[in-house]
Amino acid sequence: MNETQARPNPLIILDRAEKLLNETYTTTRRYPKVDRYVLAADTRQAAMEFLRLIIRAEKKYYKKTTLQDADIVLEEIRHLYRYAYQLHYISPKRYEIMSRLTTETGKLLGGWIKQQRAK
Template identity: 40%
Template structure:
């Protein structure tokens, strides 16, 4: 998803490369960091909740970039599908943690 995000962010206007595009990149890296952190921790529930919040924030930023016409709808669809799949994985992970 990060690799696809980088290719999609290349076409943003120069005026947005250091604002919205930078925020999206930062959110993608934070998401990756939280996944690694959650995997390493013994008590995962609070970090999983942070992970879920960060995913929602990233979804909002990607949706905003599509609404502002910085991202074509086709690329938005593909990226949103990747984010939804990550959301399903996080949901399954949360469910397994709650059952323990």
């Protein structure tokens, strides 16, 4: 596989990681004040860390461990949103939007990980 064929996937996932971060900031603004500095901050920090890991993976030659770390952080984000939904901090519609976004991002990440394993 030449480099031009391998490049679009990281660029798409970078776009998704940025969208996830933007949506996370929009969503966590609605959290109650009591958890704005705990649960909301943890969720924002995880989304920022996910974006950082995707940027690092794109720039590194050996990407496998960085991509695995990104996969772990994405799973943390999923659980944080599930917990916020259980606490009724986000609406069912908002939870569905965030769940769909994390699932789509996870599929892209999984494809990238699979591609790196084949190398």
